[in-house]
Amino acid sequence: MGFSEKQIEILNVAEQLFAEEGYDGTSVRDISKIAHINVAMISYYFGSKAKLLEALVIHRIGSLGLKLENLVQEKISPVTKIERIIEYYIHQVNANRHIHQILHQEASNNKREINLDAFIEVKKNNISLVQSVISEGQEMGVFQRNINVPLLAPIIIGSLVYFNMNKALYGAIFSLKTEDDFNNYISTELTQHIQQTIKALLVYEN
Amino acid sequence: MGFSEKQIEILNVAEQLFAEEGYDGTSVRDISKIAHINVAMISYYFGSKAKLLEALVIHRIGSLGLKLENLVQEKISPVTKIERIIEYYIHQVNANRHIHQILHQEASNNKREINLDAFIEVKKNNISLVQSVISEGQEMGVFQRNINVPLLAPIIIGSLVYFNMNKALYGAIFSLKTEDDFNNYISTELTQHIQQTIKALLVYEN
Amino acid sequence: MGFSEKQIEILNVAEQLFAEEGYDGTSVRDISKIAHINVAMISYYFGSKAKLLEALVIHRIGSLGLKLENLVQEKISPVTKIERIIEYYIHQVNANRHIHQILHQEASNNKREINLDAFIEVKKNNISLVQSVISEGQEMGVFQRNINVPLLAPIIIGSLVYFNMNKALYGAIFSLKTEDDFNNYISTELTQHIQQTIKALLVYEN
Amino acid sequence: MGFSEKQIEILNVAEQLFAEEGYDGTSVRDISKIAHINVAMISYYFGSKAKLLEALVIHRIGSLGLKLENLVQEKISPVTKIERIIEYYIHQVNANRHIHQILHQEASNNKREINLDAFIEVKKNNISLVQSVISEGQEMGVFQRNINVPLLAPIIIGSLVYFNMNKALYGAIFSLKTEDDFNNYISTELTQHIQQTIKALLVYEN
DNA sequence: GATGAATGAGTGTTCATTCAT
DNA sequence: AATGAATGAACACTCATTCAT
Numbered sequence: 020m021g022f023s024e025k026q027i028e029i030l031n032v033a034e035q036l037f038a039e040e041g042y043d044g045t046s047v048r049d050i051s052k053i054a055h056i057n058v059a060m061i062s063y064y065f066g067s068k069a070k071l072l073e074a075l076v077i078h079r080i081g082s083l084g085l086k087l088e089n090l091v092q093e094k095i096s097p098v099t100k101i102e103r104i105i106e107y108y109i110h111q112v113n114a115n116r117h118i119h120q121i122l123h124q125e126a127s128n129n130k131r132e133i134n135l136d137a138f139i140e141v142k143k144n145n146i147s148l149v150q151s152v153i154s155e156g157q158e159m160g161v162f163q164r165n166i167n168v169p170l171l172a173p174i175i176i177g178s179l180v181y182f183n184m185n186k187a188l189y190g191a192i193f194s195l196k197t198e199d200d201f202n203n204y205i206s207t208e209l210t211q212h213i214q215q216t217i218k219a220l221l222v223y224e225n
Numbered sequence: 226m227g228f229s230e231k232q233i234e235i236l237n238v239a240e241q242l243f244a245e246e247g248y249d250g251t252s253v254r255d256i257s258k259i260a261h262i263n264v265a266m267i268s269y270y271f272g273s274k275a276k277l278l279e280a281l282v283i284h285r286i287g288s289l290g291l292k293l294e295n296l297v298q299e300k301i302s303p304v305t306k307i308e309r310i311i312e313y314y315i316h317q318v319n320a321n322r323h324i325h326q327i328l329h330q331e332a333s334n335n336k337r338e339i340n341l342d343a344f345i346e347v348k349k350n351n352i353s354l355v356q357s358v359i360s361e362g363q364e365m366g367v368f369q370r371n372i373n374v375p376l377l378a379p380i381i382i383g384s385l386v387y388f389n390m391n392k393a394l395y396g397a398i399f400s401l402k403t404e405d406d407f408n409n410y411i412s413t414e415l416t417q418h419i420q421q422t423i424k425a426l427l428v429y430e431n
Numbered sequence: 432m433g434f435s436e437k438q439i440e441i442l443n444v445a446e447q448l449f450a451e452e453g454y455d456g457t458s459v460r461d462i463s464k465i466a467h468i469n470v471a472m473i474s475y476y477f478g479s480k481a482k483l484l485e486a487l488v489i490h491r492i493g494s495l496g497l498k499l500e501n502l503v504q505e506k507i508s509p510v511t512k513i514e515r516i517i518e519y520y521i522h523q524v525n526a527n528r529h530i531h532q533i534l535h536q537e538a539s540n541n542k543r544e545i546n547l548d549a550f551i552e553v554k555k556n557n558i559s560l561v562q563s564v565i566s567e568g569q570e571m572g573v574f575q576r577n578i579n580v581p582l583l584a585p586i587i588i589g590s591l592v593y594f595n596m597n598k599a600l601y602g603a604i605f606s607l608k609t610e611d612d613f614n615n616y617i618s619t620e621l622t623q624h625i626q627q628t629i630k631a632l633l634v635y636e637n
Numbered sequence: 638m639g640f641s642e643k644q645i646e647i648l649n650v651a652e653q654l655f656a657e658e659g660y661d662g663t664s665v666r667d668i669s670k671i672a673h674i675n676v677a678m679i680s681y682y683f684g685s686k687a688k689l690l691e692a693l694v695i696h697r698i699g700s701l702g703l704k705l706e707n708l709v710q711e712k713i714s715p716v717t718k719i720e721r722i723i724e725y726y727i728h729q730v731n732a733n734r735h736i737h738q739i740l741h742q743e744a745s746n747n748k749r750e751i752n753l754d755a756f757i758e759v760k761k762n763n764i765s766l767v768q769s770v771i772s773e774g775q776e777m778g779v780f781q782r783n784i785n786v787p788l789l790a791p792i793i794i795g796s797l798v799y800f801n802m803n804k805a806l807y808g809a810i811f812s813l814k815t816e817d818d819f820n821n822y823i824s825t826e827l828t829q830h831i832q833q834t835i836k837a838l839l840v841y842e843n
Numbered sequence: 844g845a846t847g848a849a850t851g852a853g854t855g856t857t858c859a860t861t862c863a864t
Numbered sequence: 865a866a867t868g869a870a871t872g873a874a875c876a877c878t879c880a881t882t883c884a885t
């Protein structure tokens with residue numbers, strides 16, 4: 020929480036390097052060089068490299084799932100709510116795509132000792148919020164009954180993550196050259212595509 | 226291609242360790258110990274650790290995307306074809322989830338010099354095949370017109386990958402304890418969920 | 432000499448830690464934590480870690496060899512004097528066993544720059560005092576003539592030091608479990624044993 | 638046991654440095670430089686710095702307490718046996734004074750994880766052997782009855798250790814300048830002094 | 844063809860000390 | 865007078881790789 024300016028600088032550099040090179044692929048010396056600080060500062064500030072990652076996760080995760088609650092309670096139709104949630108979700112995840120990438124890499128490494136419980140809690144909470152919107156829509160008769168809500172997130176985030184992980188492929192297909200091209204495509208076409216997909220699933224009578 | 230028995234043993238061990246611990250998290254000593262070979266053999270056989278990964282990728286990629294072509298040409302309805310393709314896709318990706326995990330991890334590490342062109346080609350080809358099925362369905366009037374075919378893969382594989390990357394979360398939600406529980410859930414519920422989603426997207430008039 | 436309360440607190444903590452963990456095995460951070468002071472205070476107060484040790488030695492050495500002179504001048508038989516001296520010696524060394532342990536460890540480390548001249552002077556003086564008692568006894572005809580006085584201290588202190596350095600061994604042999612058990616054994620059996628040994632040497636005609 | 642030439646070279650260098658600078662005061666880099674080997678070799682050969690010390694102890698301890706048994710069974714008077722034992726003991730300990738110094742330093746550092754059980758066993762066995770000689774002398778009526786045998790070692794070895802630990806003092810008193818002077822004094826005067834002391838204790842009727 | 848020995852570079856971390864305040 | 869922040873050097877150890885055999 021109360022991180023000094025230099026600590027935040029370290030966190031930013033660490034985030035970028037961890038995302039680019041992986042946690043193991045990043046040395047504390049690399050971080051210290053780019054952040055223009057002494058190597059020892061990382062241990063001094065965060066205790067260890069692992070705790071630096073933990074601090075980074077906590078630092079970034081704090082900003083997630085705040086606005087979502089407000090969104091859920093707005094007086095708009097469930098369909099619009101879902102659209103907004105997807106938009107917000109994609110925006111959030113994409114904005115924090117570095118930390119998400121790191122977390123997913125580390126989540127699959129079963130050895131790591133990093134405590135991801137906070138991350139899981141946030142996700143569970145988000146699923147609950149979405150569930151309430153779905154239930155609302157179901158009661159209004161606009162959504163189908165048999166919806167596996169926890170599996171909506173994989174569609175939304177999974178699509179985004181997969182898209183980001185295959186930039187070479189999609190850059191070639193959709194002629195996206197710059198980072199801005201990608202971000203623009205994500206916030207327009209991809210977002211719309213996912214919204215359309217989820218809406219179809221929710222209302223389609225199969 | 227022409228790998229000796231020992232080389233294949235090394236590749237198998239490397240695949241598992243790379244997937245479990247990450248490329249950087251795996252030492253050639255770890256590999257050599259589990260594969261019961263001398264450390265020097267890895268450099269001797271493959272040149273370097275990086276080239277071992279390349280050899281592994283090439284070795285595994287050859288087996289991907291074979292049967293899909295036959296499936297596309299079968300005399301069944303486009304909807305059934307799509308269902309079968311999804312089923313096959315999920316099965317394939319899940320069966321080769323180790324190498325997929327490695328590839329995705331490495332794809333995001335922009336430093337690594339591994340040539341993923343072959344991988345991209347396979348994907349492009351798969352998209353073409355799916356496109357042909359979609360077109361078939363569109364001409365028959367059962368599928369909507371405005372389908373972004375390249376973005377179907379993210380939904381299918383992205384969902385699976387995200388599901389696998391959040392085992393801790395989904396294991397808790399769906400009470401999946403063993404590896405078999407997960408595999409079973411993937412081949413039933415998750416597959417069905419994705420099939421339903423894609424079908425909804427294809428036929429839903431929005 | 433004129434040490435403030437906090438400085439003495441630091442010296443006490445340092446003494447214990449140096450004795451328990453060795454000089455190199457003790458970090459100034461360990462000392463500062465236990466003494467509840469800032470790390471920088473050690474350099475600030477004493478100049479450096481090495482000078483802290485010097486200060487400690489000087490601080491403790493001042494209290495050695497005071498009462499011995501009085502004892503020598505008492506009007507009691509030379510044999511009783513020797514007994515008393517041994518008893519006092521063992522008591523003193525055992526009471527200050529921490530600093531003795533440190534000094535002996537450091538005396539053997541020939542790299543350390545600590546000035547042990549004061550320590551040597553004290554010892555030389557003590558030898559002189561014992562010499563005077565021996566001479567007194569020799570003139571009275573109760574002690575043998577050929578006594579190597581400087582080598583009496585090794586027997587007395589050496590025995591004690593060796594005993595303390597082999598607590599695991601002697602604890603097992605003599606069933607000494609607690610620190611009190613050891614101290615008690617030292618002030619009774621071991622003291623008596625050493626007294627008996629020295630007396631035998633002094634009066635035994637070989 | 639089966640150490641290569643280079644390993645023995647490392648052990649020799651380590652022995653000297655550990656004795657001179659202490660275990661903590663010696664870095665593996667210091668050892669590697671003097672032994673003209675790569676730093677990594679120490680970990681490679683011995684596993685770690687701590688295990689290097691253990692290997693050193695075991696390597697040196699093997700040579701202790703062998704000849705003692707033969708000596709005990711010789712057909713000579715108990716007094717001569719004791720004289721010979723002391724002479725042998727002092728010679729052995731002095732010859733291996735480095736390792737003894739290390740062991741005693743480490744024995745007093747209660748933190749260290751080094752297994753000294755083998756060392757203790759050797760000492761216990763030696764005490765038993767001496768006990769048998771004392772008993773023999775007691776049965777022959779040449780030794781007193783009330784002898785605390787385990788406390789004989791402190792007198793013998795303690796004297797030697799203390800003498801060695803106070804070279805500055807005794808060098809000044811006895812005009813010993815070179816290392817040879819010291820060794821010569823130990824094998825003549827000091828040995829004789831200790832023999833005389835022990836004999837006095839054993840035969841003196843107090 | 845295959846390997847145990849060996850290496851230099853690099854790892855994260857801790858150290859005693861200094862500096863600005 | 866006193867301290868929290870910061871540092872460069874050193875620490876033990878592991879790494880992928882090479883080399884002599």
